[in-house]
């Protein structure tokens with residue numbers, strides 16, 4: 001059965017994009033090769049076999065670290081039950097979750113009545129239950145040398161582009177012009193690292209282009 005390497009499982013409030021404000025269980029996958037210099041979850045990048053641990057140890061983390069545990073979809077559902085989580089919305093993020101075939105995890109969660117969202121960079125095919133909400137946060141020109149693929153743009157429910165400079169706006173316009181890109185996807189700009197200039201640029205460009213603004217609201221109130 002398909003297993004997943006998991007860096008964190010926690011309950012919080014979705015801070016970004018279309019589901020902002022929705023109580024959610026976050027399942028954070030270990031591993032990402034994309035290499036965004038400003039990534040806020042660099043502790044998920046490497047998968048060190050020596051840092052494999054138990055689900056109990058991962059749930060007990062008080063600070064982010066590189067330890068991970070291995071779990072199937074059913075392991076994760078029973079863990080969420082044991083923890084007594086109340087949230088009915090599940091966010092599969094990372095690291096880069098689309099390095100995995102997410103079909104068994106997304107289908108099992110959806111069949112249990114949860115709504116399910118994936119956060120992905122668009123550099124790997126999204127292999128998941130078609131009922132899943134797909135948030136693509138495209139990564140153009142990052143250190144790892146990965147390109148944004150057509151398939152994630154095609155299945156995107158929302159495109160949430162990180163922005164700090166005009167080049168990022170131009171990158172987004174080029175992605176939206178690709179024939180494969182879902183023209184019904186909601187389009188968001190998300191300022192990188194709450195920088196003032198990035199936020200000012202994002203506000204101006206959202207107004208100019210009729211795009212939406214995504215602030216990482218959890219960071220403003222100091223929650224996970």
Ligand SMILES: C[S@@+](CC[C@H](N)C(=O)[O-])C[C@H]1O[C@@H](n2cnc3c(N)ncnc32)[C@H](O)[C@@H]1O
Pocket residue numbers: 032038039040041093094095096097119120121136137160162190191192193194216
């Ligand atoms: C940590 S990533 C994990 C999922 C996937 N690898 C991706 O990039 O979409 C989750 C979200 O956080 C965003 N993000 C990461 N670091 C950020 C930062 N410093 N400022 C704003 N957004 C950031 C990403 O663009 C993405 O939308």
Ligand SMILES: Nc1nc2[nH]cc(C(=O)O)c2c(=O)[nH]1
Pocket residue numbers: 012013014015016041093094119218223224
């Ligand atoms: N509260 C909260 N909302 C989020 N939305 C996307 C996140 C992510 O890291 O993928 C995230 C996160 O880390 N925390």
Ligand code: SF4
Pocket residue numbers: 032033034035036039040041042044094095096121139
């Ligand atoms: S793709 Fe996502 S997890 Fe990977 S480095 Fe970029 S922001 Fe971080």
Ligand SMILES: [Mg+2]
Pocket residue numbers: 040041
């Ligand atoms: Mg985050």
